[in-house]
Amino acid sequence: MTDNSNKKFHLSRRRLLTGAAAVSAGAAMFGGSPMGFVKGAWAKNFRNDPGNNSFVKFGFNVPQTGAYADEGADELRAYYLAVKHLNGEGDGGMLTTMQPSSLKGNGVLGKKVEYVTGDTQTKSDAARASAKRMIEKEGVTMFSGGSSSGVAVATQSLAQEMGVIFMCGLTHSNDTTGKDKRRYGFRHFFNAYMSGAALGPVLKDEMGTDRRAYHLTADYTWGWTQEESIKNTTEALGWETVNAVRTPVGAGDFSQYITPVLNSGADVLILNHYGKDMINSLTQAIQFGLKDKQVNGKNFEIVVPLFSRLMAQGAGENIKGILGTTNWNWSLQDAGSQAFVKSFGQEYGFPPSQAAHTCYVQTLLYANACEMAGTFYPPEVIKALEGFKFDGMGNGPTEYRAADHQCFKDVLVVRGNENPTTQFDLLNVVQQVPRAQVEYDPAIFGGELGPYEV
Amino acid sequence: MITATPRNDLLLMVFFAIAILTMPIWLSPIGAAYPDLLQRFAIYGIFAIGFNLLFGLTGYLSFGHAAFLGVGSYTAVWSFKLLSMSVIPAVLFGVITSGLFAIVIGYISLRRSGIYFSILTLAFAQMSYNLAYSVLTPITNGETGLQLAQEDPRVFDNLFGGAMESGTGIPPTNLFGMEMSGYPGFYFCAVLMIIGFYISMRITRSPFGMMLKAVKSNQNRMSYTGLNTRPYTLAAFVISGMYAGLAGSLLAVTDPLAGAERMQWTASGEVVLMTILGGVGTLMGPVIGAGVIKYFENIFSAFNDDALHEIFSFLPDVLQDGVVAVVGLFVGEGWHLTLGALFVIVVVFLPGGIMEGISRLSRIFSQKKAEEPTVKTRTQPGE
Numbered sequence: 080m081t082d083n084s085n086k087k088f089h090l091s092r093r094r095l096l097t098g099a100a101a102v103s104a105g106a107a108m109f110g111g112s113p114m115g116f117v118k119g120a121w122a123k124n125f126r127n128d129p130g131n132n133s134f135v136k137f138g139f140n141v142p143q144t145g146a147y148a149d150e151g152a153d154e155l156r157a158y159y160l161a162v163k164h165l166n167g168e169g170d171g172g173m174l175t176t177m178q179p180s181s182l183k184g185n186g187v188l189g190k191k192v193e194y195v196t197g198d199t200q201t202k203s204d205a206a207r208a209s210a211k212r213m214i215e216k217e218g219v220t221m222f223s224g225g226s227s228s229g230v231a232v233a234t235q236s237l238a239q240e241m242g243v244i245f246m247c248g249l250t251h252s253n254d255t256t257g258k259d260k261r262r263y264g265f266r267h268f269f270n271a272y273m274s275g276a277a278l279g280p281v282l283k284d285e286m287g288t289d290r291r292a293y294h295l296t297a298d299y300t301w302g303w304t305q306e307e308s309i310k311n312t313t314e315a316l317g318w319e320t321v322n323a324v325r326t327p328v329g330a331g332d333f334s335q336y337i338t339p340v341l342n343s344g345a346d347v348l349i350l351n352h353y354g355k356d357m358i359n360s361l362t363q364a365i366q367f368g369l370k371d372k373q374v375n376g377k378n379f380e381i382v383v384p385l386f387s388r389l390m391a392q393g394a395g396e397n398i399k400g401i402l403g404t405t406n407w408n409w410s411l412q413d414a415g416s417q418a419f420v421k422s423f424g425q426e427y428g429f430p431p432s433q434a435a436h437t438c439y440v441q442t443l444l445y446a447n448a449c450e451m452a453g454t455f456y457p458p459e460v461i462k463a464l465e466g467f468k469f470d471g472m473g474n475g476p477t478e479y480r481a482a483d484h485q486c487f488k489d490v491l492v493v494r495g496n497e498n499p500t501t502q503f504d505l506l507n508v509v510q511q512v513p514r515a516q517v518e519y520d521p522a523i524f525g526g527e528l529g530p531y532e533v
Numbered sequence: 534m535i536t537a538t539p540r541n542d543l544l545l546m547v548f549f550a551i552a553i554l555t556m557p558i559w560l561s562p563i564g565a566a567y568p569d570l571l572q573r574f575a576i577y578g579i580f581a582i583g584f585n586l587l588f589g590l591t592g593y594l595s596f597g598h599a600a601f602l603g604v605g606s607y608t609a610v611w612s613f614k615l616l617s618m619s620v621i622p623a624v625l626f627g628v629i630t631s632g633l634f635a636i637v638i639g640y641i642s643l644r645r646s647g648i649y650f651s652i653l654t655l656a657f658a659q660m661s662y663n664l665a666y667s668v669l670t671p672i673t674n675g676e677t678g679l680q681l682a683q684e685d686p687r688v689f690d691n692l693f694g695g696a697m698e699s700g701t702g703i704p705p706t707n708l709f710g711m712e713m714s715g716y717p718g719f720y721f722c723a724v725l726m727i728i729g730f731y732i733s734m735r736i737t738r739s740p741f742g743m744m745l746k747a748v749k750s751n752q753n754r755m756s757y758t759g760l761n762t763r764p765y766t767l768a769a770f771v772i773s774g775m776y777a778g779l780a781g782s783l784l785a786v787t788d789p790l791a792g793a794e795r796m797q798w799t800a801s802g803e804v805v806l807m808t809i810l811g812g813v814g815t816l817m818g819p820v821i822g823a824g825v826i827k828y829f830e831n832i833f834s835a836f837n838d839d840a841l842h843e844i845f846s847f848l849p850d851v852l853q854d855g856v857v858a859v860v861g862l863f864v865g866e867g868w869h870l871t872l873g874a875l876f877v878i879v880v881v882f883l884p885g886g887i888m889e890g891i892s893r894l895s896r897i898f899s900q901k902k903a904e905e906p907t908v909k910t911r912t913q914p915g916e
Contacts, residue, residue: 215567233677237788254677299675
């Protein structure tokens with residue numbers, strides 16, 4: 080009896096053990112994943128915590144194909160440079176000029192910065208898929224990029240859902256930090272409202288108060304808000320808006336939209352286009368002879384509210400004399416800009432664009448906020464960024480407004496250079512519009528940031 | 534090859550279900566085992582299975598199936614916005630609405646066959662795309678894409694769940710309280726895909742499926758025998774459209790956002806590629822094709838030069854730079870190139886798609902095992 084029961088016991092214990100082993104092996108195989116949820120249950124445990132790793136990963140999600148591919152390529156260059164400088168390689172760039180700075184040039188919080196890249200294809204769907212890959216597979220603690228506000232808005236809301244901070248790259252729509260703002264999204268770049276506020280007085284000086292404007296607008300969030308902002312500004316000057324036509328992004332051929340302008344009685348054409356779209360529409364407008372026309376007894380004028388050197392390069396001769404605004408230009412003489420232009424030039428042999436500048440600055444700002452917070456825990460990093468005042472990053476004294484995560488700084492009004500000395504010397508700064516003139520109440524755009532903890 | 538007996542079908546079904554549900558395990562060595570990509574495998578698998586019901590069985594090549602995908606997505610997102618964050622109404626309405634769309638488009642397009650049918654469906658899809666992109670912006674939010682907002686009504690949720698306290702953010706999509714992002718989202722899609730696969734198998738094996746195959750082999754002859762084929766093709770078109778709607782609504786379930794680019798002709802072309810790459814008319818083929826294309830899109834596009842340098846770091850520096858420069862053309866932003874090359878190779882050497890490759894291989898192996906020349910006329914026993 081005893082023998083028998085003993086034997087039985089042995090058997091069952093053995094079975095139990097093998098069974099348990101099998102179950103735990105199975106669980107481990109399925110593992111990787113369900114751990115993901117369990118993590119969220121811990122108070123200070125957060126998604127993609129670098130923990131004891133010797134490195135921290137950033138994700139750079141930029142358009143490598145499509146209408147904004149040029150900007151995307153330049154953004155990537157800036158990210159590479161930022162990572163280099165953060166890791167203490169190269170000449171340090173803006174790390175040396177940033178005020179105040181907690182960055183030490185030994186990575187972030189002692190962890191070496193690594194990065195992964197992705198292609199947004201300038202499509203919300205593809206951008207989110209790419210961002211999800213970075214977050215779910217590569218384990219990034221922050222991702223950044225974008226050259227389209229549609230994409231920025233879409234990825235920013237993903238950032239909020241996933242609890243991973245998104246540092247917007249080039250996005251100019253009011254919605255990004257307006258009605259679609261998110262707690263996990265931050266924008267250093269200026270916006271359409273600021274463009275309008277900065278351009279207004281210059282337009283008044285140059286073109287007077289009796290003008291008839293015709294808008295061609297890229298048909299998505301950025302175009303819409305820029306059209307609205309510029310309209311508000313110009314109509315306040317006394318201008319009349321003849322028509323505002325929406326054009327699809329990446330249209331390529333704009334002739335069907337430009338021909339009607341000729342007979343509309345308008346004497347100013349406002350191109351709310353960006354990237355290759357702007358290059359194409361401006362080039363075609365010039366080819367149609369708009370610039371040489373006289374309408375209502377005045378010279379026909381073209382305004383491109385959002386300008387960049389890359390676009391100027393693409394549009395070549397056509398850019399001469401055209402007015403617009405820009406977030407930053409490489410010809411600025413402050414220490415921060417010079418340091419950045421110098422290291423970018425040494426690395427790549429040409430000066431950076433405004434897209435590159437904002438992406439570079441955003442990466443440094445995130446890294447700095449982590450150092451200030453002493454952790455990668457997103458709510459603490461967010462709190463460090465909110466209301467952060469800094470200088471020496473190329474735009475003069477700048478503040479990350481806590482209410483809407485928008486940076487406030489001076490805005491540049493520029494004009495296409497009539498006599499460029501080099502192939503990069505394409506924009507003349509007409510005026511550096513002070514921050515006070517472009518500031519606004521965050522309540523005017525509505526929206527809600529959402530919670531810190533997700 | 535394996536003959537279609539009920540027993541073999543059951544085996545295939547079980548094998549398929551296990552293979553799909555264990556994807557997180559066996560896909561991890563190739564770096565594809567993360568929720569978002571797995572969800573995409575399942576969702577586009579459903580899309581391709583549905584497309585194959587039309588193209589594979591009746592031979593009608595629809596070049597506008599992405600329209601139904603988009604309709605499903607928009608409907609689902611609106612269901613989240615207006616009704617509830619529960620995925621059940623979203624999926625149901627997504628399928629129903631795209632079914633209705635399919636009836637209208639199918640009724641008109643199916644008056645023609647062959648290339649004219651393809652062009653008609655392409656035209657409809659392009660119209661839907663343009664409507665979504667710039668005309669119906671109040672409904673679709675244009676380029677920016679339709680998104681959820683904090684202040685959406687969500688009637689049912691607010692009715693039963695009480696008012697949401699402010700500062701909690703947008704609630705996630707859920708199935709009876711289970712969040713539909715990450716792995717639960719994948720398993721939800723995977724289960725629906727297995728059900729979809731089962732239905733497609735039943736249809737293929739049914740008299741109705743036989744009728745559709747007859748349409749493919751010779752529609753004129755069927756007409757001459759006095760049979761009206763239109764109801765059959767229309768039914769196939771609508772079912773196929775509903776599969777696409779299901780896929781579209783699942784895209785919204787796992788990621789509550791709908792963009793017009795889902796309806797673009799490239800998206801329609803993609804599902805044709807998936808089906809042809811995998812094997813037209815086979816049950817498994819489209820699923821495999823969908824997996825391959827999504828894998829390329831998500832993994833190959835993510836390689837950058839640094840990653841390549843790491844991979845080829847075993848080579849001497851000079852050689853390494855050269856290899857990276859050449860390979861770099863085919864990854865990163867050049868992933869389309871790789872896909873194109875693969876597609877050409879498959880179509881030229883394996884007209885029946887990847888499935889043909891698999892069956893050829895299995896034939897070689899079974900011959901080796903049997904060690905006797907198989908007589909072509911003899912039906913082979915199923916394993």
